[in-house]
Amino acid sequence: xxxxxxxxxxxxxxxxxxxxxxxxxxxxxxxxxxxxxxxxxxxxxxxxxxxxxxxxxxxxxxxxxxxxxxxxxxxxxxxxxxxxxxxxxxxxxxxxxxxxxxxxxxxxxxxxxxxxxxxxxxxxxxxxxxxxxxxxxxxxxxxxxxxxxxxxxxxxxxxxxxxxxxxxxxxxxxxxxxxxxxxxxxxxxxxxxxxxxxxxxxxxxxxxxxxxxxxxxxxxxxxxxxxxxxxxxxxxxxxxxxxxxxxxxxxxxxxxxxxxxxxxxxxxxxxxxxxxxxxxxxxxxxxxxxxxxxxxxxxxxxxxxxxxxxxxxxxxxxxxxxxxxxxxxxxxxxxxxxxxxxxxxxxxxxxxxxxxxxxxxxxxxxxxxxxxxxxxxxxxxxxxxxxxxxxxxxxxxxxxxxxxxxxxxxxxxxxxxxxxxxxxxxxxxxxxxxxxxxxxxxxxxxxxxxxxxxxxxxxxxxxxxxxxxxxxxxxxxxxxxxxxxxxxxxxxxxxxxxxxxxxxxxxxxxxxxxxxxxxxxxxxxxxxxxxxxxxxxxxxxxxxxxxxxxxx
Numbered sequence: 001x002x003x004x005x006x007x008x009x010x011x012x013x014x015x016x017x018x019x020x021x022x023x024x025x026x027x028x029x030x031x032x033x034x035x036x037x038x039x040x041x042x043x044x045x046x047x048x049x050x051x052x053x054x055x056x057x058x059x060x061x062x063x064x065x066x067x068x069x070x071x072x073x074x075x076x077x078x079x080x081x082x083x084x085x086x087x088x089x090x091x092x093x094x095x096x097x098x099x100x101x102x103x104x105x106x107x108x109x110x111x112x113x114x115x116x117x118x119x120x121x122x123x124x125x126x127x128x129x130x131x132x133x134x135x136x137x138x139x140x141x142x143x144x145x146x147x148x149x150x151x152x153x154x155x156x157x158x159x160x161x162x163x164x165x166x167x168x169x170x171x172x173x174x175x176x177x178x179x180x181x182x183x184x185x186x187x188x189x190x191x192x193x194x195x196x197x198x199x200x201x202x203x204x205x206x207x208x209x210x211x212x213x214x215x216x217x218x219x220x221x222x223x224x225x226x227x228x229x230x231x232x233x234x235x236x237x238x239x240x241x242x243x244x245x246x247x248x249x250x251x252x253x254x255x256x257x258x259x260x261x262x263x264x265x266x267x268x269x270x271x272x273x274x275x276x277x278x279x280x281x282x283x284x285x286x287x288x289x290x291x292x293x294x295x296x297x298x299x300x301x302x303x304x305x306x307x308x309x310x311x312x313x314x315x316x317x318x319x320x321x322x323x324x325x326x327x328x329x330x331x332x333x334x335x336x337x338x339x340x341x342x343x344x345x346x347x348x349x350x351x352x353x354x355x356x357x358x359x360x361x362x363x364x365x366x367x368x369x370x371x372x373x374x375x376x377x378x379x380x381x382x383x384x385x386x387x388x389x390x391x392x393x394x395x396x397x398x399x400x401x402x403x404x405x406x407x408x409x410x411x412x413x414x415x416x417x418x419x420x421x422x423x424x425x426x427x428x429x430x431x432x433x434x435x436x437x438x439x440x441x442x443x444x445x446x447x448x449x450x451x452x453x454x455x456x457x458x459x460x461x462x463x464x465x466x467x468x469x470x471x472x473x474x475x476x477x478x479x480x481x482x483x484x485x486x487x488x489x490x491x492x493x494x495x496x497x498x499x500x501x502x503x504x505x506x507x508x509x510x511x512x513x514x515x516x517x518x519x520x521x522x523x524x525x526x527x528x529x530x531x532x533x534x535x536x537x538x539x540x541x542x543x544x545x546x547x548x549x550x551x552x
Contacts, residue, residue, distance in 0.1 A: 236276025
């Protein structure tokens with residue numbers, strides 16, 4: 001270190017005292033402390049930038065040691081500067097001399113000298129969790145490391161808790177031809193894991209399949225834990241390897257078991273990929289949206305009213321007075337044609353006003369995955385457990401509507417609907433939840449309570465048409481979701497659920513509810529009509545929250 005350097009950094013030392021292993025008297029940290037060892041990306045999509053965002057998203061405190069300064073953007077790499085390995089070693093020792101680490105993640109290392117420096121440091125300071133993203137082969141298939149560096153990477157990988165290679169990198173590590181199928185890739189990973197005692201995460205994103213699988217092959221080989229998602233039609237996939245590895249390291253560092261950690265990281269990344277294009281960063285292969293999950297959960301906790309004071313006029317004199325209610329977030333991408341048509345001008349106005357919310361439900365992560373079959377089973381189980389609680393309370397609200405109905409036709413309809421909730425729909429819940437006691441015993445959640453309390457209050461304390469309008473979305477919007485596929489495949493995991501809500505009897509029930517609401521709105525006072533419209537829209541929003549609660 002030069003004298004100038006000491007002047008600029010008066011506390012810097014040329015040599016650090018040896019560390020001695022002593023019990024740490026401090027309490028366990030609130031967040032896992034995770035170090036990324038990787039190159040840079042000035043556009044933020046990959047390398048240390050992506051790692052730090054991923055670590056934060058996964059619930060950790062991120063740190064970074066830079067191996068390479070890379071001039072790149074979404075179109076490609078322009079230049080690379082590799083600082084001396086001594087500079088990297090100084091960074092690593094500066095961290096380990098001061099900070100206890102729960103996890104380390106490595107990315108681009110570049111040369112045998114850099115890899116050796118990282119290996120030397122890791123052997124001197126073995127972390128509790130080490131996830132290695134062995135950056136060896138580009139997506140294009142080009143080799144990124146010289147021969148001796150590849151050998152050094154093979155040695156380094158043997159120190160890892162888990163490695164996260166792409167299929168070409170897995171082939172280089174095993175000395176075999178690149179896998180062409182998932183089963184070939186899993187077989188390669190099992191051989192590597194059995195030989196090295198290092199877990200392998202097998203990613204099938206580069207295979208030409210609609211379904212994407214990420215599988216944890218345990219150290220020593222054996223049966224893996226697979227997480228399945230659906231391919232997203234997007235070019236915003238820059239940095240996905242970095243991001244997955246960093247998130248995985250963080251969740252493992254936080255104490256998650258491999259199955260839980262991989263499931264969290266894979267599903268978080270899938271959501272980040274889905275929303276990456278909306279960032280509008282660059283004109284090439286853009287980044288993923290590392291922060292989407294966090295913003296979604298923050299929005300779910302907002303105390304802002306769902307409907308402003310001007311969303312519905314105080315008096316509804318005519319259907320044209322009712323305008324579409326704004327939905328939170330970006331404009332939905334789906335159309336809003338109803339699967340069950342309105343039966344008159346008032347129900348047509350309700351649909352038009354609620355169309356943004358109906359489209360937001362179609363676009364929601366839960367419903368989209370439910371319809372395409374990629375929804376994780378545990379999320380569906382949480383949803384059904386809450387739906388069982390919901391239906392018990394909803395049936396009471398329908399019974400209250402029957403008691404206050406203005407005529408025999410409405411009384412008979414609501415009474416029959418109340419019985420159907422218990423007899424037909426609850427049977428679906430029992431058949432799914434009975435073999436899953438951990439879900440079946442879930443208590444009622446706050447989202448479910450809020451919705452059912454709202455419905456019961458309207459059914460018991462408001463004019464009949466107001467309660468009927470509040471109950472209508474549970475009919476109408478479920479038919480909309482049930483119609484999300486032109487035809488339900490025989491092997492669809494949620495086929496029974498979808499068929500329940502596209503069944504002709506259920507569709508006829510939706511029409512029955514529409515007829516009652518249309519008739520009663522036509523003769524209601526303008527003030528009561530306004531209350532009914534507002535509660536219809538609030539119930540639509542409750543439906544969106546109800547579906548999404550399983551992803552929170």
